[in-house]
Amino acid sequence: MFQTLLPALNGGAAGPFRELRGVPKGQVQAVDARPLGRTPRSTPATWSGLFEGVRKWFAQSDEAKARGWGPGRFSYNNKEGRCATCEGLGVTRIGMHLLEDVEVVCEVCGGSRYAPETLEITRQGRNVGQVLELSVAEAVDFFQGEPALHRLCAAMQELGLGYLALGQPIHHLSRGESQRIKLATLLGAERVEPSILLLDEPDRGLHPSDVELLIRALDALVDQGHTVIAISHHRHLWAAADGRTLVREGQTIADPPFDGAPLSETQPARTPSAMPSAIHLHGVTTHNLQDVHVEIPHGQIVALMGLSGSGKSSLAFDTLAAEAWRRFAESLPFQVRRFMARLPRPDLEKAQGLTPIVALRQGDARAGRRSTVATQSEIGPLLRLLFSRVGLSDGEACGLTAGHFSTEQSLGACPECSGLGVVLRCDPELLISHPDLPLAAGAMAGTKPGKFFGEADGQYMATLQAAAPDTDWGVAFQDLPEEARELALHGSGTRQYSVTWKFARGAREGEHTFTGPWLGLCALVEQEAKRRSNSKAALEWAAPLVEQPCSACEGSGLRPEIAAVRVGTWTLPALMRLPLDQVLRELRALSFDGAAHEVLESVLHRIEPRIQDLCDLGLAHLHLARKSASLSEGELQRLRLVGVLRSGLSGMTVVLDEPSAGLHARDVQRLV
Template identity: 25%
Template sequence: MHSKLIIKGAREHNLKNLDLELTKDQLIVISGLSGSGKSSLAFDTIFAEGQRRYVESLSSYARMFLDKLDKPDVDYMEGLSPAIAIEQKSSHRNPRSTVGTVTEIYDYFRLLWSRIGVAHCHVCHREISEMSVDQIIDTIFKASEGTRIIVSAPVAIQKKGEFKKVFEDAKSAGFQRVKVDGQMMGLDEPIKLDKQYKHSIDVVVDRLILSSDIRTRLASSIETCIEMTQGLVKITFLSTEETVHDHEEIFSEKNSCPHCGITLGEMEPRLFSFNNPYGACPECNGLGIKTEFDPDLIIPDLSKSFNQGAIATMNPEAQWSRSQFKALAKHYNFDLDTPFSELDESVLKSILYGTDEKIFVEYVREKSSQTYRVEKPFPGVIVDLQRRYYETNSMQIKMWMNGFQTSKVCPACHGDRLRQEALAVTIQDKNIMEITRLSVKQAYSFFHDLILTEQQQLIAHQVLKEIRSRLTFLRDVGLNYLTLDRSSATLSGGEAQRIRLAT
């Protein structure tokens, strides 16, 4: 029996790689400033690990009724006993709640980025902006008078297909020529495209020579292009004595990338909200993490075979499961007594995620002794678990399945919670989530030193005033070290109370 509780490398929340030895069977008081890590040590490290180890010692049936506990961020703990705790916790438990949202600073961030943020294409990273028809015309007229131009509608930009309907619609609308992959073609001649390859297609709307009296006609042609493409118009400036080669420019009436054809749409505050489906990452629904079935928990011991219960979620004696795996083993040339560690990686992948190959399964029904034969792809253990998880209404079954899941950083947004279009909008080369990852002190410096144009200052003055005011308050109450994306559930009682004052 250990007489001491030994802790090494505790890093939960505010703890900084703490090493500690505590004598057991004594009353110990942990004291310190608010936010110094008292609760992180007592509740989130010692109690959490003691409770986790105790729960792991219970039967799988008992664990079904208990919440799954995460391992605290600590290197080593020795001499730990089962633990109980009574905790005063005043912070939010909502996983979407952060320091930024509770103080409403993030609401002002959303307003600021939607008003003065610079949009970029999240694919090619070029800056994109919206232009009115008059602005497009003014830009075109910067070319020399007498320059010949072609006004065209880019109806397809690097897209696969045959585009028969596009050509038919253009011909029906009275247009005569199209530019396909850089080559000019007449709509009277048959145009055949390989649907397996990407193509770029421009419908030629007008040909003009720049002069002061064509402005109205040019505006009409541009509006026609915008209507056909939902906001895009391509202008080809033909070669002159001064310019040896033709050159093209694509203009956008909306926040669209003329090179990739991706449309951002109108920038509004909801685009930057991870609590709104419009702005949230569609992969993780704005949580920044994805809870998925973990192969290491489903097959915890690769030295076991199917007959020895290698797959923790399956009963090897169940008739249907056994029939499926018997067929799978025959198909991939292994038997049910083969340890999973000896299987090829491709076979393990097929077991977990399924296969497109059809597998012949012979199933004998126990009650009637009838034999059923079916040939179909094997769905995969994880795919089948996902289906059952979303189809079942039983909380008991879902709680059992939760034991085979782990949370990982979302692969789409990399923990940033927002869709890619929102993350491509920047102020001084920083997107909104990069600023939330800053500490209060760093964020205050960023907004204090922010350099804006006269127009941007006029638009953002009141919003910046609110942001600076709230950051100043958090700094003055000693919360300089908190990051704005810090989850409210991880705050100490004292930190939570001071943050509420900021609202």
């Protein structure tokens, strides 16, 4: 249809054919399922032409006329009317390099896309931003008094698109939704000349009830004089067609007999087959396993026992988990599978009764520098929400968003440590690896930066000599006077020095000059390590550095003014430093009235079971601010297990790797 008929109808080059007869008058339109666009500025309202009418409608208001505003003022592509911060997108996009960009709702316009002045104009109690937030179904009622706008919205609703928001970015739509918007644009247009419409599987992905709506819309197009030719695999559409042509093995059959299964509005429910009572693995030879046959009953705790190296992990993770994961991956489209991790195919003859699986293996998921108990347990976002809604600053509502209380967002992160709560500082003991030697003769030879800054014929030793010319720098570092050691390590302030030194690099020799302050070896090491933080030698340059609590935020990672916001008597950093069981007691002790009480109850309803699960798993001693990287393997695995318990999923197989590691006997019973 698209390689032969479409080009032939358009008068272009087409596939070989002998004759084209009986072509009705009218333009040819191909309505396929290709995306309508990829720009976030395009929406169902703009693509269908509805928004052009909406803008004219707003421009006709008395207040808009009084201000001299035309339809262009109500376009979020217009510099005058749109929000200057997000440029009419409603969101700000943060590039994530190889990952998908992150979209954050614009803080200025709140996602409305428009400047405050533009939103002052209202029609029927709504401004243009609020109109874009309407669903198609709501818009049908809203535009009852505007025939052209109502007709286009009604066409979308008739095609089952009543749930779409008028301002939803077009690139979020499915292929079927995109095709139906194209049809609705034709169906809702006024006085359109008859056309030849070529449709590519318009029923794709539709529920049977939506197929019925589609058929009605196609009938309406035919009633308007259009000719509709559709590729279809749906029996209901075949039955509704005025004519059918079957293509089989390169041949066409006109009006083929329609003798398939009778059509009905509903199909009888199919009784699902009974779920096996257990997982059966047959003939397992993965790694050192020797033709193992095992039965693992569903809905029970099964412990795998054996000496180290006996094959427990090979059976649990490399066979059971790997086979379940492989079968799950096979059920997904290729476009999804190519982004998933590939596990080695296990060696076994047969597997039956497998269910969706969650495998928590020790060492598989070490956390990053920013990860804490709060983030791993998902309690942190709930506490941030609580503080943003009911927190007080100097006795007044703080007026902050939850993002302000996140150390991962620039809104609230301490600028000194970038929200980490720690800074890297040079440790003199690590830098001066051989204090029994002079600085320029090997005292710092234990690290790469030490060798660099301690070069006898280099700039830095020459500047140090100029900063204290009366000091004998040829003696061992440990024998230097205290003030000389302090000067060498921490500098002499802003005083400028002019130095000249000779250098020798193999066969090259020369002379250099430098004018500047002596910052001290520690500051120089910190600066150079930061400059080389993304190089291959970053670890070597960071060797003399140690983490120290940030003095600006006192280790909280938050800006001081945000860290001072209180809920009751507690600040967020102080609350997160309490043991988990005490956090729960303090939250339960809070008391508020009115809306604040409702917010607290809503948050507590979600926090309580999570903290209780952590305490039941023997993790009551942890505090929320603790870095995940400092946890033991057993603690981290139990922390991840809480996420599984709170997921709300059922019918899964959960595989754990020594979950009792490091637990006291009484905590093992809690774990069980």
